[in-house]
Amino acid sequence: xxxxEFTGRARLDRKTKHLVRRLSADDIAIIDHRDIDxxxxxxxxxxxxxxxxxxxxxxxxxxxxxxxLLLVRGGVRLIDAPGADLFDSVSDGETLSVRGAGLYRxxxxxRIGRIRTEHELAQSLAEQETxxxxxxxxxxxxxxxxxxxxxxxxxxxxxxxxxxxxxxxxHALVVARGPGHKSDLRIVRPYVRDFKPVLVGVDGGADALVxxxxxxxxxxxxxxxxxxxTLRCGAEIVVHAYRDGDAPGAPRLERLGLAYQTVRAPGISxxxxxxxxxxxxxxxIVAVGTHFNLREFLERDRAGMSSTFVTRLxxxxxxxxxxxxxxxxxxxxxxxxxxxxxxVALAAVVTAVIASPSLRNLLEVLELRVREAFGL
Numbered sequence: 001x002x003x004x005e006f007t008g009r010a011r012l013d014r015k016t017k018h019l020v021r022r023l024s025a026d027d028i029a030i031i032d033h034r035d036i037d038x039x040x041x042x043x044x045x046x047x048x049x050x051x052x053x054x055x056x057x058x059x060x061x062x063x064x065x066x067x068x069l070l071l072v073r074g075g076v077r078l079i080d081a082p083g084a085d086l087f088d089s090v091s092d093g094e095t096l097s098v099r100g101a102g103l104y105r106x107x108x109x110x111r112i113g114r115i116r117t118e119h120e121l122a123q124s125l126a127e128q129e130t131x132x133x134x135x136x137x138x139x140x141x142x143x144x145x146x147x148x149x150x151x152x153x154x155x156x157x158x159x160x161x162x163x164x165x166x167x168x169x170x171h172a173l174v175v176a177r178g179p180g181h182k183s184d185l186r187i188v189r190p191y192v193r194d195f196k197p198v199l200v201g202v203d204g205g206a207d208a209l210v211x212x213x214x215x216x217x218x219x220x221x222x223x224x225x226x227x228x229x230t231l232r233c234g235a236e237i238v239v240h241a242y243r244d245g246d247a248p249g250a251p252r253l254e255r256l257g258l259a260y261q262t263v264r265a266p267g268i269s270x271x272x273x274x275x276x277x278x279x280x281x282x283x284x285i286v287a288v289g290t291h292f293n294l295r296e297f298l299e300r301d302r303a304g305m306s307s308t309f310v311t312r313l314x315x316x317x318x319x320x321x322x323x324x325x326x327x328x329x330x331x332x333x334x335x336x337x338x339x340x341x342x343x344v345a346l347a348a349v350v351t352a353v354i355a356s357p358s359l360r361n362l363l364e365v366l367e368l369r370v371r372e373a374f375g376l
Contacts, residue, residue, distance in 0.1 A: 081113030181289025223249030
């Protein structure tokens with residue numbers, strides 16, 4: 001971002017996924033996001049915001065994290081100001097100015113931070129790639145500990161609720177708010193049209209389904225990033241409760257007057273959604289925006305991500321990523337392509353008859369022979 005000075009409204013939220021919903025190009029986003037992940041970076045860029053001030057380290061170097069680099073390459077000025085008290089000293093909606101790496105109110109400097117440049121972030125990311133073994137060791141240790149403590153994920157001992165939605169012998173499309181989920185949803189549109197899978201939204205993934213023109217059959221999660229409008233769409237709701245029974249999403253649903261069921265499980269909500277589809281007998285589970293590779297596991301920075309790895313061991317061959325579905329869609333052509341092809345062929349015949357006197361004569365002779373044969 002090459003501006004000398006930028007003036008805009010301050011928008012603050014410690015949860016970036018909530019903040020992106022109300023950002024515009026006229027705003028200055030103030031976040032508290034250690035190691036900005038790729039999904040958050042993509043959504044910040046899509047919001048059109050031009051300046052992001054982070055009161056945490058955007059890239060700590062603990063693992064290869066492309067999020068900050070994607071943000072800067074998207075044209076956003078990223079300023080790190082770790083430890084700044086901006087959430088206490090700045091009000092949402094007030095007018096601030098940015099000059100260089102400084103944040104100002106009416107000419108008074110609130111904080112001088114550090115601009116994260118593309119060159120610096122790219123170099124740091126390359127160095128992190130060489131140190132990925134350290135993160136891998138920590139992840140492996142955490143996974144083994146999870147297997148010891150929560151092995152019931154693999155043994156199928158989760159107490160899953162009875163649902164009206166039928167999964168048995170059907171495909172299930174599980175949509176989470178993860179890397180590339182919007183483009184993946186576009187990829188699977190022909191698949192959804194032809195196979196009509198059960199649509200399962202994981203928190204904000206349910207909003208993504210609605211925005212794509214679908215109605216979720218089931219919504220799973222702790223309900224911290226799904227809109228009230230989507231919750232009221234008529235889908236069955238399954239609240240992810242933690243091991244101690246605490247279900248953070250339950251009070252919100254009770255305030256909205258919506259019925260729900262709970263599942264006590266370790267890990268993250270997308271694990272619960274995948275296990276639910278698997279245990280309910282889905283023939284195939286297609287995942288959109290879920291975590292499939294090591295970098296995505298590490299990027300989430302949650303101890304519970306080990307359960308995601310274990311969940312994939314449990315679900316096994318029934319699970320495929322949406323990016324592979326395009327290879328399956330050709331299995332069913334559908335009626336529209338056939339109808340279009342027939343119309344094109346008919347138009348070609350009509351055009352040829354009109355353009356050729358000999359063909360018109362031939363058709364007239366055939367018509368006379370038919371009339372004679374039937375005595376018409």
